[in-house]
Each structure stands twice: as C-alpha cells, then as structure tokens.
Amino acid sequence: MVAGSPALWASQPASAAHDATGYPSRPVRIIVPVAAGGSADKLTRLVAERLTALWGQTVVVENVAGASGTIGAARVAKAPADGYTLMQQGEGITLNAILFNQLPYRTDEAFTPIIKAVVNPQILVVNPGTGIRSFADYLARAKAQPGTLTLALPGNGGIAHVAHELLAQQTGAQVNYIPYSGGGPATLDVLAGHANATLITLAAVTDHVRSGKLRALAVTTPYRSQALPTVPTMAEAGLPGFAVESWQGFFAPAGTPPGIVEKINRDIQTVLSMPEVHARLEEMGFKVAGGSAADLAASLKAERPRYARAIQTAGITLR
Known part of the structure; x- marks a missing residue:
C-alpha cells in the first residue's frame, strides 16, 4: 500500500x-x-x-x-x-x-x-511524582533502568511512537510503551499516575503543564512553542539535529x-x-x-x- x-x-x-x-x-x-x-x-x-x-x-x-x-x-x-x-x-x-x-x-x-x-510540536511530559525534572533526567533513568518508565502513547504507531523510537535509537533510552485510543485517555492516565509519561501533541496538555499537574521536559520541533516558551527543544536539551513536527x-x-x-x-x-x-x-x-x-x-x-x-x-x- x-x-x-x-x-x-x-x-x-x-x-x-x-x-x-x-x-x-x-x-x-x-x-x-x-x-x-x-x-x-x-x-x-x-x-x-x-x-x-x-x-x-x-x-x-x-x-x-x-x-x-x-x-x-x-x-x-x-x-x-x-x-x-x-x-x-x-x-x-x-x-x-x-x-x-x-x-x-x-x-x-x-x-x-x-x-x-x-502544525504543532510533540512534547514530552511526565507526572511530577516521578521525580524526573529534566529531559536529561528522563534519558538517564530510561537508560539506567530499561523498560521501567511507562510511556502512554496517544495511538500505537502514531507520530509520537515514531518520534520516541527515533529518540530511543539516538540515545539508547528504553521505555515501556502503553498504547491508548487517543491523547485524551493517555493524558488522563499520566495525570492519575497510572503511567509515568507521554509524548503527545503540545496542544493537548498546555493547560496541565501551566497548572503544574504535568511537567514538560522538551518539545520535538527545532523551535520552541510560543505557548510554552520556557520548554526547551530536544535539540537544545541534548539531541542535536532532532526534529519532528506533526500536523x-x-x-x-x-x-x-x-x-x-x-x-x-x-x-x-x-x-x-x-x-x-x-x-x-x-x-x-x-x-x-x-x-x-x-x-x-x-x-x-x-x-x-x-x-x-x-x-x-x-x-x-x-x-
């Protein structure tokens, strides 16, 4: 096909x-x-x-x-x-x-x-209860304890999945993927602590990041989002050249x-x-x-x- x-x-x-x-x-x-x-x-x-x-x-x-x-x-x-x-x-x-x-x-x-x-970035966010405070922390834990971090995917095989696989290939980070039927259910489970993190369209979680209910680590695009301008790009946070933009x-x-x-x-x-x-x-x-x-x-x-x-x-x- x-x-x-x-x-x-x-x-x-x-x-x-x-x-x-x-x-x-x-x-x-x-x-x-x-x-x-x-x-x-x-x-x-x-x-x-x-x-x-x-x-x-x-x-x-x-x-x-x-x-x-x-x-x-x-x-x-x-x-x-x-x-x-x-x-x-x-x-x-x-x-x-x-x-x-x-x-x-x-x-x-x-x-x-x-x-x-x-068009929009994907953003990596975690439940603050994980203790992960930065993109570097996330990568370090995913490499030191392979498969122990749970990543809620807003759809199996979607752009978030592809983007994280590219990230994993570049860094060696290994997480446990949990696919959901969409961004809404994936976000709810991260908010509730049933999953540790999600890589998701930024627009799906801006309010939760602003309220402190989710901690933003990095965006996948080569530019920062005006909606969350303090969140670094993955390229800035340690992955030179990394860029994925969804639409x-x-x-x-x-x-x-x-x-x-x-x-x-x-x-x-x-x-x-x-x-x-x-x-x-x-x-x-x-x-x-x-x-x-x-x-x-x-x-x-x-x-x-x-x-x-x-x-x-x-x-x-x-x-």
Missing part, C-alpha cells in the same frame, strides 16, 4: 464552482478517528463551532476511535462523496499506510485532501466535487484567520498553517519517504 501516491494526490480536478451551489444544505459530520479530549478533538470542535455559524448548518463532530485511527478513516472512505462526511486527520494517514499490512481502504485512492489546518488537517472521501472541496478549504481558512480562533489555537500550542488542497497533497507526497525510512530503521510494525 502506498500512501500519498503522486498519481492520486496530484490528480484532483480543476475548479468547478457549480459543484458547491447550495452547499451545505444540511448538517455536516466530521469524523475524528481518535478518542475525545485530545488535541485533534479540540481543534475539530473549535473549527466545527465556527463553521456552524458560518454555514447556518450544524457541523457535528463524531469521535470514532480504534485501530490507530483506521476505523474512523474506513467510515469516511465508505461515505458518499458529497461533502457531508469529512475527516480530521494528520500524518497518521501516511503512517498507517506504511505500518499496516492491510487496511479496509486504499489510502492512495480513498481520500481527497482539503487543507492542512495547523492536523481535513479530508473528504475521494470523488468529492472539487467545488465543494474548494469551498470547505476557503471557509476553514476563514475560520482559522478569525482573530479569536487564531489566538486560541496559538495559545493551545498550534501554529496555523492553511494553504490550498494542492499544498496538502504535496505535503503528503513529501512526508511518506521520510517516515517510511524512519519506521524501517526503528523496526516499528503493526498488523
């Missing part, structure tokens, strides 16, 4: 404005393929609320978690290509196509890119009329540019991205070989 096939992602038809006439004339559903409470869910609900006001039609967010996001994606792949069922997804759409031997859909044929909404965006079933895709893209960009929305996303830890459907298609094509190499080197497999 090939994710982000150049033949597909580059083959979206030219503009056809009449395709969007009267759209939407009834409620629109956005499938979030992870559990409620995480960053993907927060982003989607914020966008859905503003689209509801803009369109005069209810935009419903539905969480369909399981199997690293592939259950929700399969539901969207089988939905009518009419713009009334959309999907929130990020780099997981590429990762799953690499990691799974079989999926109930062909990634390179099932979805139409709409927009890359935001979140929106898709429709393949075959959705191009005029509808363009309207959704345009209206989501309108939402993202609203001062109060932009400020809220930045406060959460996201960086607004935007751009055209073609921009997202190009990003999908570019990221696949990079992640394929990383997964192969790290030896990550799913069935």
Whole structure:
C-alpha cells in the first residue's frame, strides 16, 4: 500500500464552482478517528463551532476511535462523496499506510485532501511524582533502568511512537510503551499516575503543564512553542539535529466535487484567520498553517519517504 501516491494526490480536478451551489444544505459530520479530549478533538470542535455559524448548518463532530485511527478513516472512505462526511486527520494517514499490512481502504485512492489546518510540536511530559525534572533526567533513568518508565502513547504507531523510537535509537533510552485510543485517555492516565509519561501533541496538555499537574521536559520541533516558551527543544536539551513536527488537517472521501472541496478549504481558512480562533489555537500550542488542497497533497507526497525510512530503521510494525 502506498500512501500519498503522486498519481492520486496530484490528480484532483480543476475548479468547478457549480459543484458547491447550495452547499451545505444540511448538517455536516466530521469524523475524528481518535478518542475525545485530545488535541485533534479540540481543534475539530473549535473549527466545527465556527463553521456552524458560518454555514447556518450544524457541523457535528463524531469521535470514532480504534485501530490507530483506521476505523474512523474506513467510515469516511465508505461515505458518499458529497461533502457531508469529512475527516480530521494528520500524518497518521501516511503512517498507517506504511505500518499496516492491510487496511479496509486504499489510502492512495480513498481520500481527497482539503487543507492542512495547523502544525504543532510533540512534547514530552511526565507526572511530577516521578521525580524526573529534566529531559536529561528522563534519558538517564530510561537508560539506567530499561523498560521501567511507562510511556502512554496517544495511538500505537502514531507520530509520537515514531518520534520516541527515533529518540530511543539516538540515545539508547528504553521505555515501556502503553498504547491508548487517543491523547485524551493517555493524558488522563499520566495525570492519575497510572503511567509515568507521554509524548503527545503540545496542544493537548498546555493547560496541565501551566497548572503544574504535568511537567514538560522538551518539545520535538527545532523551535520552541510560543505557548510554552520556557520548554526547551530536544535539540537544545541534548539531541542535536532532532526534529519532528506533526500536523492536523481535513479530508473528504475521494470523488468529492472539487467545488465543494474548494469551498470547505476557503471557509476553514476563514475560520482559522478569525482573530479569536487564531489566538486560541496559538495559545493551545498550534501554529496555523492553511494553504490550498494542492499544498496538502504535496505535503503528503513529501512526508511518506521520510517516515517510511524512519519506521524501517526503528523496526516499528503493526498488523
């Protein structure tokens, strides 16, 4: 299976404005393929609320978690290509196509890119009760006591998993991975002390870090987040050159009329540019991205070989 096939992602038809006439004339559903409470869910609900006001039609967010996001994606792949069922997804759409031997859909044929909404760091956080105070402390314990630290993963084989495997390969740190159905459940277990740490989208835990309920150790991007500017990058904290940036965006079933895709893209960009929305996303830890459907298609094509190499080197497999 090939994710982000150049033949597909580059083959979206030219503009056809009449395709969007009267759209939407009834409620629109956005499938979030992870559990409620995480960053993907927060982003989607914020966008859905503003689209509801803009369109005069209810935009419903539905969480369909399981199997690293592939259950929700399969539901969207089988939905009518009419713009009334959309999907929130990020780099997981590429990762799953690499990691799974079989999926109930062909990634390179099932979805139409709409927009890359935001980019964001992954952040390593721990429960303060661990006594770990810095990224150096974390690495030292993970190397001195291999497998004793428990790391809650917001999805098996997701970007956090890939990023931590790259970290482990570079440092020799070994932890016990515990996969969850999304960022929300993973965060709750770290807060409760049932797991020691999580590597997760920064926007999912900013409030908990600010309140002191979680201790932030480092972010995966080569730049610090404006939302948590005192948290160092992993490169600054001892891993020169380390950089992983995740993103979140929106898709429709393949075959959705191009005029509808363009309207959704345009209206989501309108939402993202609203001062109060932009400020809220930045406060959460996201960086607004935007751009055209073609921009997202190009990003999908570019990221696949990079992640394929990383997964192969790290030896990550799913069935």
